[in-house]
Amino acid sequence: GAVVSQHPSRVICKSGTSVKIECRSLDFQATTMFWYRQFPKQSLMLMATSNEGSKATYEQGVEKDKFLINHASLTLSTLTVTSAHPEDSSFYICSAPGLAGDNEQFFGPGTRLTVL
Amino acid sequence: SQQGEEDPQALSIQEGENATMNCSYKTSINNLQWYRQNSGRGLVHLILIRSNEREKHSGRLRVTLDTSKKSSSLLITASRAADTASYFCAWTTDSWGKLQFGAGTQVVVTP
Numbered sequence: 526g527a528v529v530s531q532h533p534s535r536v537i538c539k540s541g542t543s544v545k546i547e548c549r550s551l552d553f554q555a556t557t558m559f560w561y562r563q564f565p566k567q568s569l570m571l572m573a574t575s576n577e578g579s580k581a582t583y584e585q586g587v588e589k590d591k592f593l594i595n596h597a598s599l600t601l602s603t604l605t606v607t608s609a610h611p612e613d614s615s616f617y618i619c620s621a622p623g624l625a626g627d628n629e630q631f632f633g634p635g636t637r638l639t640v641l
Numbered sequence: 642s643q644q645g646e647e648d649p650q651a652l653s654i655q656e657g658e659n660a661t662m663n664c665s666y667k668t669s670i671n672n673l674q675w676y677r678q679n680s681g682r683g684l685v686h687l688i689l690i691r692s693n694e695r696e697k698h699s700g701r702l703r704v705t706l707d708t709s710k711k712s713s714s715l716l717i718t719a720s721r722a723a724d725t726a727s728y729f730c731a732w733t734t735d736s737w738g739k740l741q742f743g744a745g746t747q748v749v750v751t752p
Binding site for chain 1: 681682683685689729731738739741742744745747
């Protein structure tokens with residue numbers, strides 16, 4: 526099956542710094558990728574849709590200036606958490622749709638962000 | 642935002658028993674999918690059922706879909722300790738494939 530990677534897997538940063546998370550489709554091209562956030566013992570919440578070559582589409586309530594998304598190539602989308610604060614600490618997961626056209630998503634392993 | 646629920650929130654069973662969890666959603670859907678997540682890891686796709694299907698099987702998994710009730714169920718038969726994980730239903734409402742997730746069921750299978 527299709528493989529999606531994320532880097533880094535864990536990051537700890539100080540409050541006020543910016544953190545970049547990469548999501549890569551390793552063996553297929555993805556014009557669209559999705560970014561989710563998951564708080565402990567909760568479900569995944571869709572944050573935004575990343576579109577290659579155009580602006581990302583953000584879900585209601587997600588600050589676009591806070592969570593910058595760049596989909597620079599057909600295999601890479603990045604999420605930058607700007608001026609991170611402790612409440613941004615969470616598990617961030619990306620996904621990309623498969624090629625079968627049935628909307629099956631392939632998920633990255635996730636990035637654990639801890640803001641001190 | 643989440644627009645569905647899953648029950649039970651947690652399920653504890655012994656190896657060999659069956660595990661059943663339910664999912665409800667509130668909108669019209671294109672398809673519904675079930676995913677598994679081991680603690681602190683990414684999601685693994687288990688099975689997809691289309692809106693015009695009522696039941697689907699894959700190995701020890703059986704999924705049903707009742708669009709009139711806006712609900713789905715996942716049955717895991719003859720559970721194993723390795724089935725211990727959180728299980729999420731998710732559905733798509735558009736052609737882009739973005740998923741909305743249910744609240745999840747945490748399943749613990751004891752040997």
